[in-house]
Amino acid sequence: MKRITAAITAAAAVAAAACLVLIALASGGSYVFFTPTAYISIDINPSLELGINRFDRIVSVEGYNAEAEELLDELDIRFLPYQEGLQELLESCGVDAEGIQSGTEEEDAGDDTEEDGGSRYRHHGEKEEESGHRHE
Template identity: 55%
Template sequence: MDKNFEKLLKESLDEIRAEDKLTAQTKAYLAQQIVQKKRRPRPALRAAAAAACLLLLTTVSAGGAWVYLTPDAYISIDINPSLEFGINRFGRIVSVESFNDDGQDLAEQLDIRYMDYNDALEEFLSEEAVQAYLSDGAFMSVTVACSDDEKSSRILANVESCTAGHSNISCHSANIEEMDEAHSAGLSLGKYRAYLELKELDPSVTTDEIRDLSMREIRDLIDSYDAENNEQSDSSGNSASENPDSGGPKNQGYHHGTGHGRHEDEN
């Protein structure tokens, strides 16, 4: 049996306190699936993994099932499709939620429930639709949300490693409260953070105006405002050098404020 899978299984069974007899039955079943791994195609493997997890859940108490199916961390992915993956304490995907029509279409194509989140992310990135977006110059935001800072950092590091080969993917971390605010606004976490960044530059912008925009379109709007503010700042700086009473420092201060907001989001 694969050591990592065996370790995961042991932790899961210890956590939910399955009865000894049922634990042995579950281990035997899962061991049989692993032995047959090399003889099965990938779709069959995913089906076997799902079946194994379902068997595990049926052999434990209701409380144990609740523990296994409850996410305690999330990965928000936004390109044009907006999706959020819920991750349980064992690093398995237990929920996939879409936030727009494109996200719903993509979610229906994905078969990642109960997969390790690293494998699920690789599966997502290999999807033909996602590859098409990325090769066409789309911008992807991946945001990790978790109440445990240590776990959040660990997941973020793994996500960054998984997406390292793509120059148009940006990874961030956030807290659960920010995610709740995003959901209250009807947005995914990644798009909500982009909205807040844009709102700093244009206070009149609303969530309805950006709801159906792709992340590339939102980033282009942010960049256009930044470019405009840079031009205004340069112009004000030149005027201030010619006329000390022209109010140049005030404009420079405004530019510094918006620049700081963007820097905070990107790090």
């Protein structure tokens, strides 16, 4: 009788430990998935900010004006890959997304690509000299 009780107690302890490990992994995984690691700020009318996770998915969308809130009520771009979400967002705003090309911080560090000094976006079709300034 004592052997059966000991076996049941050991099995219950193993099951409880397995459940705790599963809960820890699930909560850690959800934290990793739902935590933005990058933000994309769109300052056309409407003004929005997209939070992007480490898997390149949109995990948060925040509107900064009434037009943005209205647009976000119509669109459901959360959890889409950010490229698809941006494409859908820009198309719904009537912006030609093909004409926008972005650079990364690494390749554009210290680079002034706009006359106002500091925008990381180049206009489609422009070339850049080795000095870091653009040519049209």
